Amino acid sequence: MRIALLEDEQEQADRIAELLEKDGKQCDCFPTGQAFLSAVTHKSYDLLILDWQIPDIDGIEVLRQVRLNLDWPIPVLFVTQRDSEQDIIQALDAGADDYLAKPLRPGELLARVRALLRRVHPEVEKEELVFGPFVIDTTRRTIHCHGELIELTDKDFDLTLFLFQNQGRLLTREMLLERVWGVSSDINTRTVDTHMSRLRRRLGIKPENGYRIKTIYQRGYRLEAVDQEAESA
Incomplete structure (x- = not known):
């Protein structure tokens, strides 16, 4: 399974990618919304992980573009420091499938990733x-x-x-x-x-x-x- 990660903090991106790859996934990391959107429209991914606060395009707008331009309901997990009820509602209403607040707990992140992948690929x-x-x-x-x-x-x-x-x-x-x-x-x-x-x-x-x-x-x-x-x- 291949995962695309939108995360502008290099240390955080490396940590998440390492976790996923140890769990048998491939992870491509992108520091900007533009680079992320270009990749997901030309390559094959099974899951997207989005941070919210990105320098060029915020995660919510990236999610809207994904839902507008991709022709299948790829699962999306938000991973961000924004954890108010209103933030969670906004992300889910914009098309996110799940939401996880930082700081991350590695086991929970992997469990949520596996659950989303099972949901979209039950076969x-x-x-x-x-x-x-x-x-x-x-x-x-x-x-x-x-x-x-x-x-x-x-x-x-x-x-x-x-x-x-x-x-x-x-x-x-x-x-x-x-x-x-x-x-x-x-x-x-x-x-x-x-x-x-x-x-x-x-x-x-x-x-x-x-x-x-x-x-x-x-x-x-x-x-x-x-x-x-x-x-x-």
């Missing part, structure tokens, strides 16, 4: 995931459609699992290369296009099976659930 701890006719066994690394086993390479399985775990979310080619292939976007992104085309055919991802892979021009792909009644109307 992470499941061995078998069901999406309409598609059944994904994460232990055996198999996929069935209407009960029929679909033969896939390891990389195609990883790509399929990532797509279904993030359905409805725009996934850029760069994100897919990073999260599925584990490489930077320096390599030819035709790799992603080739695999995506093959998945459409092999898995039968089409409206009749309840899903489609939509190509977003010059950006990437989005797996969408299809309302079959609306399609046939």
Whole structure:
């Protein structure tokens, strides 16, 4: 899981990042709102942690921009010295999912991070995931459609699992290369296009099976659930 942290105090940022990384997370730290917003709109993150008082853009405005511009409900945790009831209400009303006042207690921070990640990715701890006719066994690394086993390479399985775990979310080619292939976007992104085309055919991802892979021009792909009644109307 990758986390983006908005924190302008370097010592505090280093402390939080170290805690998260010891817990098996990746953490990218940003000292300004502009740098943070640029990153979260171009990279793939699973959770955002925001401080309130930042030199260029305060955390509340950053949160509003996140909710306005991201196409999926990424969980957001506020971590700040502002701890009045009115501050908490303002942050939650602006779209925060949880609020934690400084000074931080390391165990509580990690517990709240884990809880938010479980809420948005409940399938992470499941061995078998069901999406309409598609059944994904994460232990055996198999996929069935209407009960029929679909033969896939390891990389195609990883790509399929990532797509279904993030359905409805725009996934850029760069994100897919990073999260599925584990490489930077320096390599030819035709790799992603080739695999995506093959998945459409092999898995039968089409409206009749309840899903489609939509190509977003010059950006990437989005797996969408299809309302079959609306399609046939």
